[in-house]
Amino acid sequence: MKYTDRQVHVPLCSVSTTSSLVNKTGTWKSAQPLFIDRVSPCNQQCPAGEDITGYMYLVGQGRYEEAWRLIMEENPFPAIMGRVCFHTCEERCNRTEHDDAVSIHMVERFIGDYGLANSLRITVPGPERKERVAIVGAGPAGLTAAYHLRKMGNGVSIFDSNQKPGGMMRYGIPSYRLPKEVLDGEISRLDEMGVEFKIAVKVGKDVTWDSLDNEFEAVFMGIGAWEETSLGIEGLNKKGIYNALEFLEDINLGKEPKIGKRIAVIGGGNSAIDCARVSRRLGAEATIVYRRSEAEMPAHTEEIEMAREEGVRFLFLASPKAIYGEETVAGVKLEKMALGEMDDSGRRRPVPTGETFDIDCDGMITAIGEATRVGDLPPFTSHRGGVVEADRMGQTTHLRFFAGGDIIDIPHTVTHAIGSGKRAAVAIDRFLRGIENDKDSPDQFTWGESGTINLAWLKGTSLFCRRNPSLEVVDYTDMNPFYFDCLPGVKTKRIPVDERLKGFQEVSEPFSEEEVISEARRCFNCGSCTECGNCCIFCPENSIKRDPDGYGYVADMDFCKGCGICVNECPRGAMTMKLME
Amino acid sequence: MYSLNQRFNNQDIPEDEFMASGNSACAGCAASLSMGLALKGLGKPTVLVIPACCFTIIPGAWPLTALDVPVFQAAFETTGSTLSGIKAAYRKRGMDDVCVVGWAGDGGTFDIGIQALSATAERNDDVVYVCYDNEAYMNTGIQRSGGTPMGAWTTTTPVKDPKSEPKKDIDEIMIAHRIPYLATATAAYPHDMIAKFKKARSIKGTRFIHLLSACPTGWRVPENLSIEVMRLAVLSNIFPLFEVENAEIFRQTVIPDEVIPVERYLRLQGRFRHLTDEAVKEYQKMVDDRFERLRKRFEITE
Numbered sequence: 001m002k003y004t005d006r007q008v009h010v011p012l013c014s015v016s017t018t019s020s021l022v023n024k025t026g027t028w029k030s031a032q033p034l035f036i037d038r039v040s041p042c043n044q045q046c047p048a049g050e051d052i053t054g055y056m057y058l059v060g061q062g063r064y065e066e067a068w069r070l071i072m073e074e075n076p077f078p079a080i081m082g083r084v085c086f087h088t089c090e091e092r093c094n095r096t097e098h099d100d101a102v103s104i105h106m107v108e109r110f111i112g113d114y115g116l117a118n119s120l121r122i123t124v125p126g127p128e129r130k131e132r133v134a135i136v137g138a139g140p141a142g143l144t145a146a147y148h149l150r151k152m153g154n155g156v157s158i159f160d161s162n163q164k165p166g167g168m169m170r171y172g173i174p175s176y177r178l179p180k181e182v183l184d185g186e187i188s189r190l191d192e193m194g195v196e197f198k199i200a201v202k203v204g205k206d207v208t209w210d211s212l213d214n215e216f217e218a219v220f221m222g223i224g225a226w227e228e229t230s231l232g233i234e235g236l237n238k239k240g241i242y243n244a245l246e247f248l249e250d251i252n253l254g255k256e257p258k259i260g261k262r263i264a265v266i267g268g269g270n271s272a273i274d275c276a277r278v279s280r281r282l283g284a285e286a287t288i289v290y291r292r293s294e295a296e297m298p299a300h301t302e303e304i305e306m307a308r309e310e311g312v313r314f315l316f317l318a319s320p321k322a323i324y325g326e327e328t329v330a331g332v333k334l335e336k337m338a339l340g341e342m343d344d345s346g347r348r349r350p351v352p353t354g355e356t357f358d359i360d361c362d363g364m365i366t367a368i369g370e371a372t373r374v375g376d377l378p379p380f381t382s383h384r385g386g387v388v389e390a391d392r393m394g395q396t397t398h399l400r401f402f403a404g405g406d407i408i409d410i411p412h413t414v415t416h417a418i419g420s421g422k423r424a425a426v427a428i429d430r431f432l433r434g435i436e437n438d439k440d441s442p443d444q445f446t447w448g449e450s451g452t453i454n455l456a457w458l459k460g461t462s463l464f465c466r467r468n469p470s471l472e473v474v475d476y477t478d479m480n481p482f483y484f485d486c487l488p489g490v491k492t493k494r495i496p497v498d499e500r501l502k503g504f505q506e507v508s509e510p511f512s513e514e515e516v517i518s519e520a521r522r523c524f525n526c527g528s529c530t531e532c533g534n535c536c537i538f539c540p541e542n543s544i545k546r547d548p549d550g551y552g553y554v555a556d557m558d559f560c561k562g563c564g565i566c567v568n569e570c571p572r573g574a575m576t577m578k579l580m581e
Numbered sequence: 582m583y584s585l586n587q588r589f590n591n592q593d594i595p596e597d598e599f600m601a602s603g604n605s606a607c608a609g610c611a612a613s614l615s616m617g618l619a620l621k622g623l624g625k626p627t628v629l630v631i632p633a634c635c636f637t638i639i640p641g642a643w644p645l646t647a648l649d650v651p652v653f654q655a656a657f658e659t660t661g662s663t664l665s666g667i668k669a670a671y672r673k674r675g676m677d678d679v680c681v682v683g684w685a686g687d688g689g690t691f692d693i694g695i696q697a698l699s700a701t702a703e704r705n706d707d708v709v710y711v712c713y714d715n716e717a718y719m720n721t722g723i724q725r726s727g728g729t730p731m732g733a734w735t736t737t738t739p740v741k742d743p744k745s746e747p748k749k750d751i752d753e754i755m756i757a758h759r760i761p762y763l764a765t766a767t768a769a770y771p772h773d774m775i776a777k778f779k780k781a782r783s784i785k786g787t788r789f790i791h792l793l794s795a796c797p798t799g800w801r802v803p804e805n806l807s808i809e810v811m812r813l814a815v816l817s818n819i820f821p822l823f824e825v826e827n828a829e830i831f832r833q834t835v836i837p838d839e840v841i842p843v844e845r846y847l848r849l850q851g852r853f854r855h856l857t858d859e860a861v862k863e864y865q866k867m868v869d870d871r872f873e874r875l876r877k878r879f880e881i882t883e
C-alpha cells in the first residue's frame with residue numbers, strides 16, 4: 001500500500017486502538033454449531049454399503065482412481081454393479097424432489113470401466129494368519145466375502161461346482177445386460193489377490209461339508225438359488241418347454257436351445273423378462289403370461305420397459321392350467337384371474353375366476369421363481385424351506401458356518417448378495433480373532449434398516465474425508481435447496497431395437513466423460529461437507545475458518561454467538577446446532 | 582475446481598478480512614456481516630464515516646474496534662457533509678485515492694441525514710454512501726423510521742396501529758440526483774454485493790449503495806434465518822437487486838429463477854404477523870406495481 005495506516009488516520013480526540021479480539025463474544029451463546037457428517041439416503045439405501053456421496057464428490061473433480069478405490073473399499077465389482085444393480089439408491093435420491101435423481105449407476109459403471117480399462121489393482125500382502133476360510137459358491141456373495149476376507153489378511157479358498165466363477169451373474173444374467181468381459185475382468189482381480197479358486201468342485205458331492213468343517217476355521221456358504229419352482233401342472237416334460245435357469249444357462253454357455261417361434265414365458269420377475277428378451281433375440285415372438293397385473297410385477301420397471309421396446313407382449317391376469325400338444329408343446333390353456341386382497345408381500349393376490357381361454361405357442365419357458373436346493377445344504381445348519389437361518393451378520397446356528405446371498409432371507413439381487421458377503425466377512429474376521437460382539441460391534445454401526453455396513457466409515461479411513469460421522473439420515477428438508485440450480489439429469493441412451501435384436505450386444509450405452517462429470521456434480525453430496533465455503537462466508541462473527549490441519553472448517557467458539565446462520569446456509573445438511581448445558 | 586455449492590463459486594470471494602471477531606452486534610446481525618463483505622469489495626485504503634446507528638457500537642466501545650480501517654464517528658445528521666469534508670482534506674494532502682465511505686442506518690439516511698446526503702449528491706462529491714437499511718431505529722429500540730415498510734410493527738407503531746405509510750423510496754430520491762452510481766445489495770447474495778462495492782470504488786463522484794440488512798431482534802425472526810429472510814426479499818421482488826448508472830442505465834443484477842409470493846417473506850417475520858390475508862394481497866399488489874415500474878426501465882436498457 002502507498003500509505004502507512006498512520007498517514008491515513010484522521011486526527012481525533014479519542015481513538016480506539018485495541019482490537020475487538022479481546023471481547024470474547026462466544027460467552028453469549030446458548031447453542032453451538034457442529035460440523036457433522038450425516039448419512040445420505042442413497043448411502044443408507046445401498047444394500048452393498050457404498051459411499052455414493054463420497055465417490056460423486058471425487059468424480060466431480062475428475063479424481064476417478066480415488067473414486068474407484070473408494071468403491072473398492074466396499075464392493076469389489078463396480079463395473080458389474082453399475083450395470084445390473086436395480087439402483088434403488090436413485091429412488092431415494094434427494095434430488096428427485098428438486099429436479100431428477102442423479103444417475104448414480106451410470107457414474108458407477110463409468111468408474112468400474114475406468115478401473116478395468118486402466119487395470120487398476122488392489123494389492124494385499126500375503127495371508128497374515130494361518131487360519132483359513134472356505135467359501136462355498138463363487139456367486140457375488142461368495143466372491144465378495146472372499147475379497148474382503150483376503151483384504152483383512154485371511155487365507156481364502158473358494159469352491160464352486162460350475163466350470164467358471166460368477167454364479168447367476170454368469171449363468172443367469174444375459175450378456176446384453178452384463179458383457180462377459182466385464183464379469184471376467186472384475187473377477188480376475190480376486191485371482192491376483194491370492195484367493196485360491198477350486199473350480200468344478202461340488203461341496204456335498206466331491207468334498208463333504210464335514211471335511212470343510214474339519215479343515216477350515218470358518219466356512220461361508222453362498223450357494224444361491226438354483227432350483228426353478230415348478231408350475232405344478234401336467235405336461236411340463238413336452239419338447240419345447242424349458243425352465244428359465246436351464247434356458248438362460250444354455251444361452252450363456254453359447255448353446256442354442258431348441259425353442260419354437262412363438263414363446264409363452266410364464267412369470268413376472270426378472271428372469272421371466274430376461275427369457276422373453278432372449279427369445280426375441282433368437283428371432284421368436286415372446287409373450288409374458290403373468291397371473292397378477294403389471295403393478296404387481298416383481299421385475300424392475302426399466303427391464304419391463306426395455307422388453308416392451310423389444311416387442312415383448314404381456315398378458316396379465318392369466319395363469320396356466322394345462323399344456324396342449326402331443327410330443328411338442330402346441331398351446332396353453334389359461335385361466336383368467338382377478339385381483340383380490342393384499343397378501344403377505346403387500347401385493348394384491350390373484351384369485352381364479354374359473355373362466356378359461358387358450359393361447360397358441362410352440363415354446364414355453366417357466367420362470368416363476370428360484371429357490372435353494374435343499375439337498376445341497378449341509379445337514380447341520382438349520383433352514384426353513386431352503387432359507388438358511390442366520391443372524392444379522394450372517395452367522396448360522398452352526399457357529400463356524402456363515403451364510404449370505406440368495407440362501408438367506410434377503411431380496412434376491414446381486415447387490416444384496418454383495419452386502420451380505422461383506423457383512424459375513426466382517427463377522428468371520430471377528431470370529432477368527434475371537435472378538436466378542438458388544439456395543440462396539442459392527443452390527444451396531446450400520447447404515448439404515450437393511451443393516452448395511454460401510455467399512456471405510458467403520459474404520460474412519462474414507463478417502464472422502466468424514467470427520468464427525470453420525471448415523472442420522474439427511475432428507476430434502478435438511479438441505480438448503482436455494483444453493484442448487486435446477487438441472488435436468490442426463491438420460492441413459494439405449495442402442496436401437498433392431499440392433500439389439502441382432503444379437504447380445506450391450507443395450508445401454510455408457511455415458512461420456514462429460515456426462516459423468518455433469519451427473520456427479522449434480523449430486524447434492526447430502527450430509528457431507530464439500531468445502532463449499534458458505535458457513536465461513538455467512539458467519540457474521542468471522543468465527544469460521546478453514547481447518548488449518550486439513551479438511552473442512554472449524555468454528556472458533558471464543559467468538560461464535562450461536563446464531564446458527566451457518567447451519568441454515570449449509571447447502572447439504574452437514575451442520576447442526578447443539579444446545580449447550 | 583467447480584463451484585461446490587452449485588450456485589455460487591465461493592472461490593471468487595476475496596480472502597481479505599478487515600473486520601475482526603469480537604464485535605458487539607446481536608447474534609445473527611446482518612449489518613456486521615455486510616460490513617465484512619463490503620470491505621472485501623472496497624479494499625484499502627478506505628476510511629469510514631459512521632453516524633449514530635447500530636454501527637456506532639458494533640465495532641466495539643472505546644477503546645476497542647473490530648475494524649481494520651479508520652473510522653470517524655459523525656453526528657447523526659452529518660454523514661454527508663463529513664464525507665465531503667474528509668474527502669477534501671485527503672485531496673488537499675494529495676491522497677485522492679483514499680476511498681471515503683459513509684455507513685449509516687435507515688434512520689440516519691431516510692430521515693435525519695437526508696439533507697446532508699442530498700447536498701453531497703448535488704455537489705457530486707467523490708464519496709461512497711452506504712445505507713444499511715434494517716427498516717427502523719433498531720439501536721434505540723425499534724422505533725419507526727421513514728424506511729419502515731407499510732404494515733410493520735415497531736415499538737412506535739404497535740400492532741393495533743401498525744405503520745400505515747409505505748416505505749420512503751430512497752432509491753428514487755437518489756436516482757433523481759442523477760448520481761453516477763446507485764446499487765441495491767444484500768449479504769444474502771455476497772457475490773453480487775462484493776462486485777457492486779468493487780465497481781463503486783472504481784467510479785468517481787457520489788455513489789450510493791442501499792443494503793437490505795435483516796435485524797432478527799427488530800424483525801422478529803429467528804437469528805439463524807437472517808440470510809434466509811433477505812433472500813426471500815430478493816426472490817419476492819420486495820428488494821430487487823439492481824444498479825443504476827448516471828440515472829440512465831438500469832440493470833437488474835440478480836434475476837430470480839422463480840418469483841415467490843411476498844407472503845412467504847412477510848409470514849416469516851413477527852413484525853408482520855398481524856397482517857390479514859387481505860392486507861397481504863394488497864401488499865403483493867404494491868410490490869408488483871413498484872417492480873413493474875422498475876422493470877420497464879430495466880427493459881429500456883436492453
Ligand SMILES: Cc1cc2nc3c(=O)[nH]c(=O)nc-3n(C[C@H](O)[C@H](O)[C@H](O)COP(=O)(O)OP(=O)(O)OC[C@H]3O[C@@H](n4cnc5c(N)ncnc54)[C@H](O)[C@@H]3O)c2cc1C
Pocket residue numbers: 084085086136137138139140141142159160161162165166167168169172173201202203204222223224225226248270271274370376404405406407411412413414415417
Ligand atoms: C435370470 C436372472 C437375472 C437376474 N438379474 C439380476 C439383475 O439384473 N440384478 C440383480 O441384482 N440381480 C439379478 N438376479 C439375481 C442375482 O443374480 C442373484 O440374487 C445373485 O446372483 C445371488 O448371488 P449368490 O452369491 O447368493 O448366488 P449365485 O449367484 O447363485 O451363486 C451361487 C454359486 O454357488 C455355486 N454352488 C451351488 N451349490 C454348490 C455346491 N454345493 N458346491 C459348490 N458350489 C456350489 C453355484 O455354481 C454358483 O456359482 C438375477 C437372477 C436371475 C436368475
